[in-house]
Amino acid sequence: MGLKNVINNLFGSKEENDCMKVLDMLDSILDEEANPAETQKFKEHIEKCMPCYEKYNLDKSIKELLRVRCNHSKPPAGLVDSIRLQISQSGRA
Amino acid sequence: MAKNQYSDEQKNKVFNEEFMPHIDSLYNFAHRLTFDEDDAKDLVQDTYLKAYRFIESFEQGTNAKAWLFRILKNSFINDFRKKSKQPPKVDYQEVETFYNSDDVDRPITTDLRAETLKDMIGDEISNALNSLDVDFRTVIILCDLEGFKYDEMAKILDIPIGTVRSRLHRARNLLKEKLSSYAKKMGYI
Known part of the structure; x- marks a missing residue:
């Protein structure tokens, strides 16, 4: 937790504190690592808080885009055969 | 050291059924680490040869994909980075x-x-x-x-x-x- 968090916890409004707590969970929510209680709390919050919903939506979209767009390098033809050949040779040695 | 004793037939079964299906993911990972097709190919090949050599330390039914990714990542750090002339760009x-x-x-x-x-x-x-x-x-x-x-x-x-x-x-x-x-x-x- 940074100094900003400490100051906000002491002097910040309740709404700001709620947002900060919820945004701390964002990665866990996206990666399905949060527990059911956290997930519930998160869902309830973003239903009524537009800025937090937008942050969630952006991160979720980036995660999806990465999965769809960055998995395209396919192994060259012959790699599987070459691996099998080397293994059968090492087995005989 | 070896946890499991596999017959040659069992070794080949584990290799074909549990290791080979992950080759696309491993190649994509290797390519994004090295940015070079030949280096990626070498890294994947090396990973599979190591996996076969140390197959007895793999517990059947556990996460083969994670095990293979770990071998590839270690090969990249220990062998590949050392071999390449360029030092890592950033410490x-x-x-x-x-x-x-x-x-x-x-x-x-x-x-x-x-x-x-x-x-x-x-x-x-x-x-x-x-x-x-x-x-x-x-x-x-x-x-x-x-x-x-x-x-x-x-x-x-x-x-x-x-x-x-x-x-x-x-x-x-x-x-x-x-x-x-x-x-x-x-x-x-």
Whole structure:
């Protein structure tokens, strides 16, 4: 937790504190690592808080885009055969 | 040392049924680590040969994909980086110290919107990922491309789960900054 968090916890409004707590969970929510209680709390919050919903939506979209767009390098033809050949040779040695 | 004794027939069965199905993911990982097709091919080949040689330390029914990714990552660090003439561009310790400052944990303010991403139909996201330092790139690949859980990532990378979380958080902020600067350059925001 940074100094900003400490100051906000002491002097910040309740709404700001709620947002900060919820945004701390964002990665866990996206990666399905949060527990059911956290997930519930998160869902309830973003239903009524537009800025937090937008942050969630952006991160979720980036995660999806990465999965769809960055998995395209396919192994060259012959790699599987070459691996099998080397293994059968090492087995005989 | 060896935990399991496999017959040759069992070895081949494990190899074909549990190891080979992950070759596309391993190659994609290797390619994004090395940025070179031949190096990626060598790295994947080396990973499979090691996996076969040490097959007796693999427990059947456990996560073969995570085990293979761990071998590949270790080969990359121990063999590949040493062999390549260029030293790593950035000293990771320095990067970690720099990014451990409070500035990076602060939620970044960005003009980037989910809708803007839909306009990025080219290689922007892939280029943004490739521009990240290797340790940040790695956590994004493991989590977002391959869907590994945090505890699996901790084992693959030999780091505590807390470090997985903080590194992933920083990697995502850096990626967003990169995407945001692309969007500005292209006039979307």
